[in-house]
Amino acid sequence: MNEAVLRRPVGSISIMAEQLRQIIKAMELPNVTIQLLPFSAGLHAGAMAGDFSILDFDQEGRGKEVEPPVTYLESATGAIYLDKAYETSAYNTIWADLSKRARTEPQSKTMIEEIAEEYSRA
Template sequence: MTGAFSILEFPLDTNGKEMEPPVVYLESATGAIYLDKSHEAAAYNAIWADMAGRTLNESRSKSFIQQVAEEYSRA
């Protein structure tokens, strides 16, 4: 489990190569941290891929939200 994070990816050069490596941005109550090592970015990319794989598609999300709204309106 991890808190909120952003993966910052930068444009590729004209040859399709990275101009800058990805950076992970973490924000906390006392400041921010930038993780720029490749293994750190890989770990957060894996977390992101895992979360994305667990999400509902647009149609199922709408149905779920409608179902929850109907349940709350009956309460």
């Protein structure tokens, strides 16, 4: 999650504080991972790539892919599904870079708590 989405208020200050508290609650769930990409990470390939999701599918019993990975891009006018290996590979490289630059989960939680507190004091 980019730090900008936490710093750009949507609704009132109290709504932002509550939204961040809900994110913190979600981080306690075993199937949720949230890592914050701070402004200090600098310019990164993800900034140029825009929003994307990499969809990986289960493998059948013998370890064979049921479906190949797909990269999903959403825009104002529609969506694009990239299914060529070189396309998905490019987005996997971007994802790896983002993951390296992001804060750990505990660091992210602390930072989100600090930003929520800033909204609460405003």
